[in-house]
Amino acid sequence: MINCEKIIDSINVGILTIDTDFNIYYMNKWFALHSEIIQEKGKNLNLCDIFKLSPEHLKSLSRHMKTALTLQSPSFYTADSNNFVFPMKHSLTTKSIFEFMQQDVTILPYDRDKKQVTILVYDQTILMEEKAKCYKESDALSHANKIANATIKKLESAKNKLVKQKDIIYKQAHYDQLTSLANRTLLHERFELLIENATESDKKFGVLFLDLDYFKEVNDSLGHDVGDELLRYIAKLLLRETRKTDTVARFGGDEFVILVDDVESEKILSNIAQKIITAIQEPHKIKNFDLQVTTSIGISMFPKNGIDFNGLIKSADIALYDAKAMGRNNFTFFQK
Amino acid sequence: MAKNYFNAEQEDALKELINVSFGLSASLIGDMLDSHARLHVPEISRIDIQNLDATIIETLENEEEFYITKQRFLGSFNGEVLFIFNSYSAYSFCRLLLKQEENIEESDVKSSILELTNIITSACIGKFCEIINGETIFKVPSIEKREISQMDKYEKIVGYENVIVIKTALDIERENILGHMFILLNNEMLENLKTTIDKL
Numbered sequence: 001m002i003n004c005e006k007i008i009d010s011i012n013v014g015i016l017t018i019d020t021d022f023n024i025y026y027m028n029k030w031f032a033l034h035s036e037i038i039q040e041k042g043k044n045l046n047l048c049d050i051f052k053l054s055p056e057h058l059k060s061l062s063r064h065m066k067t068a069l070t071l072q073s074p075s076f077y078t079a080d081s082n083n084f085v086f087p088m089k090h091s092l093t094t095k096s097i098f099e100f101m102q103q104d105v106t107i108l109p110y111d112r113d114k115k116q117v118t119i120l121v122y123d124q125t126i127l128m129e130e131k132a133k134c135y136k137e138s139d140a141l142s143h144a145n146k147i148a149n150a151t152i153k154k155l156e157s158a159k160n161k162l163v164k165q166k167d168i169i170y171k172q173a174h175y176d177q178l179t180s181l182a183n184r185t186l187l188h189e190r191f192e193l194l195i196e197n198a199t200e201s202d203k204k205f206g207v208l209f210l211d212l213d214y215f216k217e218v219n220d221s222l223g224h225d226v227g228d229e230l231l232r233y234i235a236k237l238l239l240r241e242t243r244k245t246d247t248v249a250r251f252g253g254d255e256f257v258i259l260v261d262d263v264e265s266e267k268i269l270s271n272i273a274q275k276i277i278t279a280i281q282e283p284h285k286i287k288n289f290d291l292q293v294t295t296s297i298g299i300s301m302f303p304k305n306g307i308d309f310n311g312l313i314k315s316a317d318i319a320l321y322d323a324k325a326m327g328r329n330n331f332t333f334f335q336k
Numbered sequence: 337m338a339k340n341y342f343n344a345e346q347e348d349a350l351k352e353l354i355n356v357s358f359g360l361s362a363s364l365i366g367d368m369l370d371s372h373a374r375l376h377v378p379e380i381s382r383i384d385i386q387n388l389d390a391t392i393i394e395t396l397e398n399e400e401e402f403y404i405t406k407q408r409f410l411g412s413f414n415g416e417v418l419f420i421f422n423s424y425s426a427y428s429f430c431r432l433l434l435k436q437e438e439n440i441e442e443s444d445v446k447s448s449i450l451e452l453t454n455i456i457t458s459a460c461i462g463k464f465c466e467i468i469n470g471e472t473i474f475k476v477p478s479i480e481k482r483e484i485s486q487m488d489k490y491e492k493i494v495g496y497e498n499v500i501v502i503k504t505a506l507d508i509e510r511e512n513i514l515g516h517m518f519i520l521l522n523n524e525m526l527e528n529l530k531t532t533i534d535k536l
Contacts, residue, residue: 056434063368063451070364073458074474081479104476222365250416 014086014121020065022047022058025116028115032112034088034121035054035096037249051087060083065117079124080131090125095108102128108205178228179235187249190259191309198302206269208258210276210297211317215254222289229286230293241275248277257313263301273297273331280327296323329334341382342530349533351380352426355448356500361456362506368451369432371509375456379503385496386439388518389487395503396422397514400484403446405453407459407477413470415496417461417503418518419453425513432508447480453477456504456517468532496520 008015014031018024024045032039035050047053053061064075079102082321090101102215104122129240174186183188194205212218212234219227230252238256247259263269280295304314315334323332341351353424358375366373383391396402399422408416421429430440454477465472482490502517520530 060451066367067364067458068456071455071458071462072359073462074403075454075458076450076474078450078476078478081443081450083443106476161520254400 007301011203012123014119014123016119017116018047018065019117020062020115022061022071026049031121033319034091034123035086036089053117057086063248064107065115068109068117069115072109072112072214075107077103077107079104079128080262083128085119086121088177090121092125092129096129097132098123098125098128102124109256110230117203165289179232179250180254181235181239182247182249184249185249185255187247187251187259188309190247190249192263194259195308196300198265203261204263204304205302206260206266207265207300207312207316208260208269208273208276208297209251209299209313210256210258210295210321212254212280212318213294213296215293215326216295218291222287226287226289226291227303230284230291233286234280237279238276241279242272257316266299266301269299269332269333277329277331296328298323299331300334305336344488346530346533347373347380348438349536352501353448353463353467353533354380357459358456358504361459361498363454364455365506365508366457366518367450368455369508371432372505376505376507377502379501381501383494384498385452385499385520388493388499388520390518391499391501392447393484393487394419395420395501396484399423401481402478402484403449403481405450405477405479406459407453408475409457409472410475411465411472413461413468413472413518413525413528415521416493417453417457418520419449419491420516420518421449424512425515428511429506429508429513442481446481450477452506453515460517460519464529467536468528493520495522497523498526500526 009029010317011028012030012033013028015026015028016024016031017026024047026044027035027039027042029039031308035042037050042050047056048302064077067073067075075147082105083098084100084103085105086101088101088103090098092095101123102125104124106120106122110116110118142211157286174183174189175181176183197203198205212230214231215227217248218230231250234256235248236253238258242248242258244262245261247257249257249259251257254279258272260269260272276297277295280293283290283292285291298316298318300306300312300319302312305315319332319334322335323330326332348513358377362373362375364373392402392404401423403419403421403423403426405419406416422509424450426445429452430445431437432485433438433448433451457477458474462472463470464470498521500519500521500529502519504515504517505514506513
């Protein structure tokens, strides 16, 4: 004959039989031990003699018992949503985040007529402790993730700022502030590149050196603001009259240099120079003044008139001087 | 899988069975809340298990967060019951049960919903068991709060082919609490249920 009571007293589940008035009819060893009472005495007690249970708590327990008895089916509490039904000390010997044992509780109908139910209590403290740890770690990870994302955002923003600043610095170093044309530094770099390419491929390129005739008089008579506006206007005009592949640079004051790449013959340079002269001598409205200015252009060619920056600029400058000497508003090629 | 769909007579009989079990549930729920409760079944349908997530998303309409309870039942009639409640319905029910408007904690909502679904599941599955002369035991249920946007990250339920979807409306006082009950069954259980229904 199997001794069921012995088995029930040896299992790791709390078992309790009570009625709807909370009078206790049976408890197994597990329940008695965790309730800190003597098993035999427990049978004559009321649940409220053992535990301090709030009215809400008792009401909830009554409801669950009624559900079990009416439906003749189990009713449940889970540690996940309820923590515990019976405030028992947990048996962990390590530091716990819980004050009481975390319990899954199943209420089974026992005797409908006597309104008795059997209650099974499962200790879920270790499981809940692990769950809490997982949640904590998950929260920590999610927090770290948020911080990492914020840091990445900040770094990206700083990188964008640096790229912008780099652009600004590059522009300041390579472009003329007044006209936004290439400055001497950039002109020099383009020159070097052109010389290198032209040397390798045996090509020619031209240098147009021009300044405005009598520009000083415009500045002196109408003021520097008008002079500056005129220079800005000329800069736009030069860009309009040249190809995108050509380099138009402000060399200084009212002097401009144009690098014309891949030139087959002097004729191409003559055409460009003439186009510029014609365009510049058209009347322009600058700050409410109707201005008519002219330009003189000196032209040199690589490699015929020089093989480096200084040599080509010097040759074009000499040619410009000749053009001025010949009455201005015209262009000349450098003559040896 | 078309053979697994319910015909009109079977659907009517199933609705009737569910209504009977819901009547019993409603009376218990009414007692819980000290108020009159009416539980009715506006819609019932069957879907394939692979459409479960899509159907859950569809039932929740624009809600982002929802509660899902799961409970297995084992024995000669076995399967699993899921309940889906949107946050509004879950909080409304909890407020009615606790009779408080504020300071409602997440654990209160979860335990309230578990209590509610425990009643409906027991009544409904108990009724099915009764008609097929089967026996079943219920496992401890679980509840989780989930997000629609994370649906693909949650573990998928396996082992079933069919889902009976029961839209469940609970009218209490002026509140209309809507939930969706999903009964997951394998082909054998579904056929068993249908054969029994045909004999009724």
